[in-house]
Amino acid sequence: MSTTTPFFFPREYSFPPFFTRQTNLTTHHAQLIKWAALVLAYCRHHRLFKLSLSSAISDPLSSTAEPTSDTTASDLFHNRQLNRRLSLADAREVLDFLRRDGRVEPVDGTTGDVVWVYWRTPEEWAGLVEAWVDETAQRGGVLTLYELREGDATRGAEFHGMDADLLQKALGVLVKRGKAQIFGQEDSLGVKFF
Amino acid sequence: MSRKPPGLASLTRHRLTSAQFSSHGSALRSTNAQAFETQLAVFRSLLQQFAQTHAKDIRSNPSFRAQFARMCAAIGVDPLLASSAKDGGGGSVWSQLLGGTVNDFYFELAVRVVEVCGRTRGENGGLIEVRKVREGLVAAGKGVGGEVTEDDILRAVATLKPLGSAYSVIRVGSKPYIRSVPKELNTDQSAVLEAVQVLGYVSVSMLMVNLRWARARAQTAVEDLLGEGMLWVDRQSEEAEFWSPGFMLESEEGGTG
Numbered sequence: 001m002s003t004t005t006p007f008f009f010p011r012e013y014s015f016p017p018f019f020t021r022q023t024n025l026t027t028h029h030a031q032l033i034k035w036a037a038l039v040l041a042y043c044r045h046h047r048l049f050k051l052s053l054s055s056a057i058s059d060p061l062s063s064t065a066e067p068t069s070d071t072t073a074s075d076l077f078h079n080r081q082l083n084r085r086l087s088l089a090d091a092r093e094v095l096d097f098l099r100r101d102g103r104v105e106p107v108d109g110t111t112g113d114v115v116w117v118y119w120r121t122p123e124e125w126a127g128l129v130e131a132w133v134d135e136t137a138q139r140g141g142v143l144t145l146y147e148l149r150e151g152d153a154t155r156g157a158e159f160h161g162m163d164a165d166l167l168q169k170a171l172g173v174l175v176k177r178g179k180a181q182i183f184g185q186e187d188s189l190g191v192k193f194f
Numbered sequence: 195m196s197r198k199p200p201g202l203a204s205l206t207r208h209r210l211t212s213a214q215f216s217s218h219g220s221a222l223r224s225t226n227a228q229a230f231e232t233q234l235a236v237f238r239s240l241l242q243q244f245a246q247t248h249a250k251d252i253r254s255n256p257s258f259r260a261q262f263a264r265m266c267a268a269i270g271v272d273p274l275l276a277s278s279a280k281d282g283g284g285g286s287v288w289s290q291l292l293g294g295t296v297n298d299f300y301f302e303l304a305v306r307v308v309e310v311c312g313r314t315r316g317e318n319g320g321l322i323e324v325r326k327v328r329e330g331l332v333a334a335g336k337g338v339g340g341e342v343t344e345d346d347i348l349r350a351v352a353t354l355k356p357l358g359s360a361y362s363v364i365r366v367g368s369k370p371y372i373r374s375v376p377k378e379l380n381t382d383q384s385a386v387l388e389a390v391q392v393l394g395y396v397s398v399s400m401l402m403v404n405l406r407w408a409r410a411r412a413q414t415a416v417e418d419l420l421g422e423g424m425l426w427v428d429r430q431s432e433e434a435e436f437w438s439p440g441f442m443l444e445s446e447e448g449g450t451g
Binding site for chain 2: 012014015016017018021022023026027029030031033034083084085143189191
C-alpha cells in the first residue's frame with residue numbers, strides 16, 4: 001500500500017526548534033501536541049499501522065538503507081533538509097503522550113520498541129468493518145480474514161490491505177460486542193458476522 | 195468713546211443696556227446652538243444614511259471600511275468608544291448609527307482574534323504578531339464575511355478594552371503584536387524580539403555582536419523570553435539558536451486529512 005502522493009509536512013516540521021525538547025512547560029506541551037498530530041497524520045498517510053521507534057530514529061544511511069519494513073518512518077523524526085532530528089528519548093516521549101491519549105499501544109511481545117499507532121483505534125476499525133458488512137449484506141455470512149484484507153470484495157474499503165494483527169484486534173472488538181465470532185487455525189482464520 | 199454721562203439716570207441706562215446686551219447675547223448663543231444642533235442632526239442623519247447605504251461595503255470592503263474609520267476619526271467621532279455617558283443612549287456611536295452592523299463586525303472579529311490568541315498561546319507565550327493573527331484567521335476560513343485587514347484586527351482588539359481583559363497591542367520594532375497575557379517586556383527583551391524579526395532567530399553571540407551586549411546580558415534576555423514561552427530554542431546547531439514561534443505558525447496544510 002504505497003501511496004503515490006507525497007506527504008505534506010506541517011509548517012512546524014521546517015521549524016528547527018521543533019526537534020529540540022523545549023524547556024518551558026507550556027511550550028513543551030504545545031510541542032507535544034504538534035508532534036502527536038504529525039505522527040498520526042504521517043502514519044495515516046503512509047498507512048503505517050506499527051511504528052518501530054529504534055528504526056524510525058536510527059539513521060538509514062548508516063544502517064541498511066532499505067525501507068523494506070512496514071514500520072519505517074525514516075523522515076518522520078528526521079528532517080534531512082534541516083539536518084535536525086528528534087532524539088530517541090524525545091520521540092519516546094511523543095509516543096508516550098499518544099499512548100496516554102489511547103492512540104498508541106505497545107505491540108505485545110516486544111520490549112516497547114514497536115508500537116501500534118492508532119490513527120484509527122481498533123474500535124473505529126471495527127465500526128468500519130461492521131458498516132461494510134451491513135452495506136454488502138454479509139451479516140450471517142462467513143469470511144476469512146484473508147478475504148477481508150486482500151479480497152476483491154473489500155477493494156475500496158478503508159480496511160483493505162490493513163495489518164493482519166490489527167484487523168484481528170478490531171474483529172475482537174466485534175466479538176466482544178457479540179457481533180462476530182472468530183474461528184479456525186492460526187494462519188487460516190475465519191469470521192462469522194451476526 | 196467712554197464719555198461718562200453724569201447723574202443718577204445713567205445708572206438705570208447702564209443697567210438697561212447691559213440687560214439688552216446680555217439678552218441679545220443669549221439670543222445669539224441660542225440661535226448658534228440651535229444652528230449647531232441642526233447641523234449636528236443633519237450630519238448625523240447624513241452619516242447614518244451614508245453608513246446605511248454603504249453598510250454592505252463597510253462590512254465587506256476592507257479599504258472602504260478603513261476609509262470610513264479614518265473619516266470618523268478625522269471628525270472626532272470615536273466609532274467604537276461607548277458613548278453612553280454622553281447621550282445616555284448606550285452602545286457606541288457606530289452601533290447607534292449603523293444599527294449595529296459595523297459594531298458587530300468588530301465584536302465578531304474580536305472573538306476570532308481571542309480564539310487565535312488562545313489557541314496559539316501555548317506555543318508563543320501569549321505574544322503574537324498581528325500579521326500572524328490575520329493569517330490564522332484567513333487560514334481558518336473565518337474572515338467575518340469578507341476580508342480582514344490588520345487595521346481591523348487592531349480596532350477589534352481595542353473593543354476588548356472595556357472588558358478589562360489582558361489583551362493589548364504593543365509594538366516591537368515596527369511591528370504591532372497582540373499580547374494576551376499581562377506581561378511587560380523590558381527593553382532588553384523587546385530588543386531581542388526585534389532582532390529575531392530579521393532572520394527568525396538569534397543566538398547569544400549574534401546579540402553580543404549586533405547590540406554590543408555583554409554575554410551575561412544577552413544570555414539573560416533570551417533565557418527570560420524562553421522562560422516566558424515567547425521563544426523556542428534549537429540546540430542542534432553549533433550555538434543554541436532562539437527562534438520566534440511566529441515563523442512556524444500557519445495553516446497546517448494537508449497531513450491531517
